[in-house]
Amino acid sequence: MSTLIIFDFYGVIGGEIAPKWFRNHFEQPLADELKSKYFIPADQGLYTFSETLEMMAKDLGFSYDEILKEMLSYVTLNTELLEFILKLRKDNDVALLSNAAKGIYDILFPNLRLGEYFDKVFISAYHNMQKPDLNFYKLCVDSFNKDYDEIYMIDDNIKNISHLNELGIKGILYKNNQELFDILKK
Secondary structure (H helix, E strand, O other), X not given: OOEEEXXXXXXXXXXXXXXXXXXXXXXXXXXXXXXXXXXXXXXXXXXXXXXXHHXXXXXXXXXXXXHHHHHHHOOOEXXXXXXXXXXXXXXXXXXXXXXOOXXXXXXXXXXXXXXXXXXXXXXXXXXXXXXXXXXHHXXXXXXXXXXXXXXXXXXXXXXXXXOHHHHOOEEEEOOOHHHHHHHHHO
16 A cells, blocks of 8 residues: 655644744734734745844844744754654655745754655745645645555644645644554554
């Protein structure tokens, strides 16, 4: 049986960073509006992560270093899930599909070697498209040039998985490791 398992990064592999920063400094819904204002263009490849932080510093009255230091304090990795992914790779193709700005992983996760965990990595900014655009998922799946019996997409955001059946992808809403492990071990 041939299976492709695709993972989101923020909220699944690593903790949320930008939403946490904005919620720490601004009330809802302004925090969400500002996060979208700065990070949707970055995730689309219009600005690098560093350029985005520079714009935030200028516009919002913080220093670049303050923003970066705080964001770095939020960096967490789901090491239990990463260990599980290594086991999954033995019998499955595994990919990462993430909405993210250019350079963000190099800055926030400098020691994380994504290639150790994933056969292929797709970062939205490098492809000028982002989830939930079906073309982004299709790009990932087609890159393997295989016919799969099953394809899964694990994401913590329901809007990123609710329409994937159109491509034959089964969306799994990530809630916690144990629930995900139980689903994928079946």
